[in-house]
Amino acid sequence: MFADAIERIDPFTRPIHSIVRLYGHNEIIPGCATLFFVNEEGCAITCRHVADLITSAGTINAHYRKFKGARREVLSERDAAQRISQLETSYKLKSDTIIQIRNTFIGCVDLYERLTIHSHPTQDLALLRFEGYNRALYRSHATFLGDTSRVKAGRSLCRLGYPFPEFTNYRYNKTADEIEWTTEGRINSPRFPIDGIVTRLLSESEAGAITGIEMSTPGLKGQSGGPLFDTNGLIFGMQSATNHLHLGFDIEDREVLVNGRRSRVSNYPFLNVGQCVHVSVIKAFLREHNVKFYEG
Template identity: 75%
Template sequence: MFVDAIERVDLFTRPLHSIVRLYGHDGIIPGTATLFFVNEEACAITCKHVADLVAQADAIFQNYREFQGARRDVLREKNANHLISQLETKFKLSPDAIIRIRNNFIGCVDQFQRLNIYRHPTQDLALLRFEGYKRILYSSYATFLGDTSRIKPGRSLCRLGYPFPEFTNFRYNPSIDDIEWYVVGRASSPSFPIDGIVTRLTVDNRGLPGIEMSTPGLRGQSGGPLFDMNGLIFGMQSATSHLHLGFDIEDHEVLVNGRKRRVSNYPFLNVGRCVHVDVIKAFLREKGVKYYEG
């Protein structure tokens, strides 16, 4: 049903690859997110929570660099361990604190000097403007649904994104005590579609509409397009809600591999939450961004 639409949408949907290092660790955590382009002028949209991680990357690393400098100053003190502990508190560093994020926009533009980020005040939506590029690397752009009365419960729609970070072109460089992109390894991750039906149309406390889908949005699909079998954009994947079903089982005896076990189960239905196309178009108009309808 969605074969042709996926091929069409894939032309302007792109992955964001990220690598993360935590305080006190040399290990690298890879991650992905999704964005898609709305015109031929290197303007793309994604989730606000994705854009926030991009915007905070420099500040996070600067905080860690300042901590490193302060730590060097106290290393020769007799109570160095105590002083370092105080510095960790001051700079808000714990074993699960992020100290480094490196981002790589795949297949977007050949290069860019600036990335301007505009956040929606209430919705999980952000606009990215690449500036200082010479050539765009995507070959099409989104066409948004014009008649939004077509968004009704029961309509089959699809989402496309990059939920599985299978790229491996990164490493920890001990000579500089930092993580970095590397020429060796796999540089791509596959896109992944997931379909479902519209279950409910929602409205927030400001009256802005949203779309709920019968299937969850997968990690890494945040910022990916929601579209019909013609490739028209109905919205953008934002989050997953967990609806408690109430079919709970507590301390129930079952046979597992021929042996009796007592188990408990509290099932939830995972549904997707999407930003409505009307919200996206209104935001683009507010920012003076050209877009296309069909």
């Protein structure tokens, strides 16, 4: 149903690859998110929580570099272990603390001079402006739904994103104590569509304006920031989050047969539904920042 639409959406929908390292660990945690371009001028949108990860990377990396400098100064001391422990407390470093983040934008533009990010004050939406580049690596751009009254319960829509971080072009540099990108390994992650029907339109208050679209299927991690579209490729919104609705069909300590053996089980089922930013919110935000976009 959405095969042709996906081919129209794919040229301007791109993955954001991230690698993260926690304190005290050499293992690298890969992750993905999604953005899509709204015009031919290097302007794209994604989720605010994705943009926060991008903007926080510099501060987090600088904080750990400062800690490493302080640690080097005490390594030769007789009570080095105690002093390092004190530094860990001072710098608020624990085993689950993120200490390094690296992000890269795949297939967006060539080398750019600046990336300006504007985050929506209340919605999970952010605008990215790539500036000072020579050549765009994406093709085409989004066309947003003009008649927003067409966003109704029961309409079939699809989302496209990059939920599975299968890239491997990274490593931990033990000498520098840094995570870094490499020229070896797989550089791409697979695109992944998931469809569903609109179940509800969401607002932040009883009489408030519609700001979100609920879908009957979940949005997967990594699809955050990806477009929500119809069979014609018109953009109805952007994938933001997944909510978990308790169904109430709870089972507690019930005896069942599992692989031919009697077992007692409990189950508390939830329905995982996707939440998307409504197209009207996106268009209003783009107008506020004087960003050119297209409607259809």
